[in-house]
Amino acid sequence: MGIEVSADNVVTINDQHEKGVDTSVAGNPNKSRFKGIPLFHVFKRNQRGARRDDGNPLIHALKDRRGFSILPFWRNLIMSRAKAILEKSKAELEGFDFVMPMPSSSPFCAQFAEMVSQVAGAPLLASDFLRKRTVGEVLAEVKAHPPKVRPGKTSSLASQVHAWEKMSPESQYQAKEVDLSLRPLFSGFAMDGDIPDVQGKRVLVVDDLFATGSSLLSVREILGGQMGAEVCGLCFLSGT
Structure with a gap:
């Protein structure tokens, strides 16, 4: 079935x-x-x-x-x-x-x-x-309190931060656009x-x-x- x-x-x-x-x-x-x-x-x-x-x-x-x-x-x-x-x-x-x-x-x-x-x-x-948080809110939190990641995911986190920096800070945070292994690091609401x-x-x-x-x-x-x-x-x- x-x-x-x-x-x-x-x-x-x-x-x-x-x-x-x-x-x-x-x-x-x-x-x-x-x-x-x-x-x-x-x-x-x-x-x-x-x-x-x-x-x-x-x-x-x-x-x-x-x-x-x-x-x-x-x-x-x-x-x-x-x-x-x-x-x-x-x-x-x-x-x-x-x-x-x-x-x-x-x-x-x-x-x-x-x-x-x-x-x-x-x-x-x-x-x-x-409400969904904005990219600016999530980015500010990440920079103020950098999350701990496995050594192999350091570059993935850096790439995600770089991508957010190029977006409008008023854009809604979209979990589906984030690597699966990184999603638990960010609060979306x-x-x-x-x-x-x-x-x-x-x-x-x-x-x-x-x-x-x-x-x-x-x-x-x-x-x-x-x-x-x-x-x-x-x-x-x-x-x-």
Whole structure:
């Protein structure tokens, strides 16, 4: 029960194999911990098959980006399976006070978070009190407090800093444009606007794809470190 990607980047579900991502109800969800954060993964990515981008085409198609697409039949199928998988974990999901989508320019994450909210029976917490940091803010922090990197990544960090120096400081920081190994070094979000009271509350942060966990760590630092909430994560697709 995996995915197929055609030559013109149309994504479909193939129940004859599990290449790229296990899209079955029986084989999901999966659970793990990341830096002390409990994580639910609705669908599990893998490296079976010839493609090395694993389940990413599925997310790209659901978000209608990077030239990938998915027909309504297959979209409805994968989302109905996602709901069935969430229902399997209903007892655990009912313990949360809020469900919050990760801030995203695509509506998919918010739509998926709404599904999670319905299953969990917990209200949605709007993430509009968070904003993406600017390149200037991230660059200033890196220069004031240079992060420690492995010896082999020193040049990668220097190249990234050089790239940011050539950009407008008002540009939004984009984690997807940063080397995977460097992303955890940078905090991508900051508080802005009306701050909700979540002191002592359990917040389930919903994201579409777990890659390096940098976004989740950044949000945990704000919700947990600055606002006093307990944070758990739920991702549509797991890491590999």
